[in-house]
Amino acid sequence: MSERTLAAALNAGLRRALEHDPKVVLMGEDIGRLGGVFRVTDGLQRDFGTERVMDTPLAESAILGTAVGLAYRGYRPVVEIQFDGFIYPAFDQIVAQVAKLHYRTQGAVTMPITVRVPYGGGIGAVEHHSESPEAYFAHTAGLRVVTCSNPQDAHTMLRQAIACDDPVIFFEPKRRYWVKGEVDETLDASTFPMDRARVVVPGDDVTLVAYGPLVTTARDAALAAQDDGISIEVVDLRSLAPLDLETVESSVRRTGRLVVTHEASQHAGLGAEIAASITERCFHHLEAAPARVTGFDVPYPPAKLEEHFLPDLDRILDAVDRVLGRRNSLTGWKA
Amino acid sequence: MLRSEISRTSAHDDRTDDAQAGELDPADRRAGVTGPHPRTPGAVLQLITPDGARRPDADLDPWVADVDDERLAALYEDMVVVRRLDIEAVALQRQGQLGLWPPLLGQEAAQIGSGRALRRDDFVFSSYRESAVAYTRGVTMTDLMRVWRGTAQAGWDPRSIGMATPSIVIGAQTLHATGYAMGCVMDGVDSAAIAYFGDGATSQGDVNEALVFAASFAAPVIFFCQNNQWAISEPVGLQAMRPLADRAPGFGIPSLRVDGNDVLAVMAATRQALDRARRGAGPTFIEAVTYRRGPHTTSDDPSRYVDPAVQQAWEAKDPILRVERLLERSGHLTEERATAVRSRADALAAEMRRGCTGLDAPPPLSVFDHVYTSPTTWLVRQRSQYAAYLAMFEGGGR
Known part of the structure; x- marks a missing residue:
């Protein structure tokens, strides 16, 4: 049990997932050396290498599309979309591919992809940096869409999302990234599933x-x-x-x-x-x-x-x- | 350029190249193999002419040195079979047994030559027209029919066949192939991925993003573009002002422009690209110049946009006829053998027809299956309510 910010709780969740499962890989823009624009992936490339924590070219559709290919190959990609308003170029891959492949293949292919999205307003940002696009994704059959409100849930739910064999759109409340709370990393994730209110x-x-x-x-x-x-x-x-x-x-x-x-x-x-x-x-x-x-x-x-x-x-x-x-x-x- | 001027260019120049092989990059030279490299811009590599003459090519020949007349006859048989299956599928659609079919007529060599170059552990990400590639991967006759009869959205288990469910969204699969190839590198294996797409797809953002990612991560992926000259009714001249193969070098990806109606040249080019991929030299772009002689799908009416003279010109470059001529000349295609090939093709077509007509609609409640890996409470509820609704009708609810 330790006090952490919501962002640090997510970071710890990613670290645990990387340690726990060699098939977990992180992909996104500026998530490596920089540690993400919100520092959620801070230090992870240093500790897990450039192959498991990948800085990608600036193309959201490609981040999701290559994640699909990696999932076909047996990987468990966790991708970061830098801001809510930048997810739309990836919309086709998420909605037409990620969401449907398990259904399309009658269960033969799973898409255990987690899409992390900082979302919401209240930080005085410029356009495209404060949006809440969750309904687009909640409307799409085949996706699980979750969002956390506190550091403990951020940590536990992210680990549950990564472990989930379904694709999960994981919305992170960016104006609460710096809110602190007690986080128990040993909390048994199965006792309270992420799909429960x-x-x-x-x-x-x-x-x-x-x-x-x-x-x-x-x-x-x-x-x-x-x-x-x-x-x-x-x-x-x-x-x-x-x-x-x-x-x-x-x-x-x-x-x-x-x-x-x-x-x-x-x-x-x-x-x-x-x-x-x-x-x-x-x-x-x-x-x-x-x-x-x-x-x-x-x-x-x-x-x-x-x-x-x-x-x-x-x-x-x-x-x-x-x-x-x-x-x-x-x-x-x-x- | 005016739109009308663009549209006039319905097909790019497909002249072949007599120039000597261009320069090799040092890594390829060290490996003792010839690497892909641009020759005369826009030139098309060819090993078998439409007349059935074998042209020597210092660059491509080594890659098909093992393809003797017997093996060439096997490729011939493949092409005859897939053309026969394609004809049968069109007939099945006309008879109301299939909802839709995208014919591959004219593209047999591009698909068989590349498909037969692959290893079992390679992985195919295709568009919807690659039924001949699916055939080379061992997809059963019945499985070829499922999607087009509307009984399933996937015909086969992708992992056991080594071929993903074909992508209907144009170009999306090139990214999947690239990601899969990145995974091959991470796994430390020398398997490769191959993405099949058309000339129209090259305008899609996804294809261009795939080229960027593949180059940046040196992914062992082959971008196999069948330039069949048409995206439904739009000529390739609307998609590109220059040969499609010319785009790849700008991404840092070597490219080959090959006669897509020449099964041997296609196989040589694909093997060369696969070798690069397996050696860790990264992606290759292959433009197979071919022609879609049928409609886009059975719903299309090409008489509204195709010039009959162009169509005839491409019929003269038929991929099967040229191999037939070559094999006849060398005495490897006797009448007896030709008859045996046709019989096999007919038998498989009959098997496909039987498989097709035997496919029934799935049970109604299976509409709820496999949305998630485990059912959600709300889907269980919807399913239960729909079951109650069906139960109101005699024989409903199955």
Whole structure:
């Protein structure tokens, strides 16, 4: 047990994976000598060599495409996409090849590829460096999509992702890279699988579903709501595909109210899927229509506007008031 | 250049080269072999002329020194068989037994010559037209049909055949081949990967990225481009202003431009490239200049864009006819033997037909199989709900 930043917890997870399995190889831009632009792979090329920690040419489709070939050959590639907004050139390889090859070959070929993606905003970055493209991938059958919210999960879930025989898109909340927390590297990974959601704050009045960077915000909102005598249950989704709807459903059956929050835009996002699925599953337990607190349906804005785009504590609490029937920003609002 | 001017160039010049072999790089010289190298720009290497004459070539000849008349006759048989299978597959599609078929008519030599150059432990990453390559890898007649009949998305187990499931996305497989080849180096083996793709694919980003990665990592991969002059209706002149083989040197990859209708020249070029790969000398690009004499697929109508005169000119360069002429001249193709070859081809075509018509639709609920290595709760739920739905109908739910 030691205190680590989320980035250092990921680094330790990669190190463990490299030690544990000789078939694990790391690929990406600037991940070798530099140790990655966020230093998540710091020191790994020095310790494991240029063949297992590869600096690649600047071509995202090729990083994924060659990873497919390596997987055919029996390797377990862990690739880094430098920033969320740079994953699109690799979209075809991920969606048309990585996701489908196991299905296409009727199980003959596995694609144990982990795609690490720093994602999300809140760091005052230039364009293409703050995006949340998770819904594109969660929509694609054959991919597992997960995201961590704290150093312990970062470490454990990354090791689970690498060990998984399915392809995993592993979203890392970049604005939480420097958040510190206790990390137990010996924690038995099998006791809590990466595709399970976790109740991180128990509560009775409202179920608040969050993932990745907004879990911290959601916890803060739950704490703040206590002052008003409102008990919020926060669910850290962790896995976006498959969704652990059972955990969300059992919470909503108790609270009768659902708020979902994510940085990604609202339209056709994870919030829509969760709200629809929960409504289908336990409509008669709902006391109010589910509410979504998300980024707006606009491209990610300039840094000086991102505070208006990103859901924050107050916007979440406003939605909590809405599902509770309390006075809120839309009280008396007309289109 | 105007689009109309580009389109006029429906086929690149395919003149052959009489020039002497160019300079070898020192490493190749030390190894005692001739390495690939540019000769006259745009020249096409050839060992058997369309008339069936054997042309000597100091560079290519050593690579096929073991191919005597008997072995050449075996390559001839291969080509006759795959043409026969191709004809049968087109017929099966016309009869409603296959949903689609991409004919390889005219490209037999390019596929057989390269496919027969490979070792068992090499690995093929192909496009969808390489049914003759699949034949050389030992894919069964029935397995050749599965994808096109729509009963499966893969015909065979890639690892046991040494050939990936053909890529329908244009050019994507060249990256897979490159990654696989990088893995061969890491494993310390001298196996190689070969990527098959067409002239149209050379415009794709993936193919260009594959050339970059292969060069940077000295990957033992052969980029085998069948320039069949057409990407559906678009002539190669729309994809490239110069011979495709000329692109590779810019990536630091040596290239060969070979008569793709000459099975012997193709085999020699592929063996030369494989030797480079096995020696750790990295990738090679081969442009096999050939011609797609059929439609892009059975859904295509080439009469809208093909000049009949060009078509006829390429029929005169038929890959099978020239070997037939050569073998007849040397007395190695008797009427008896020719009949035996045709009988074998017919028998395999019949076997393929039987295999095809015997393929039934898979059970409905198998639509949920193999999405993940272990089923997810939500897929189990969807499957269960669909089973309940099917159960409402008589005989449903199987």
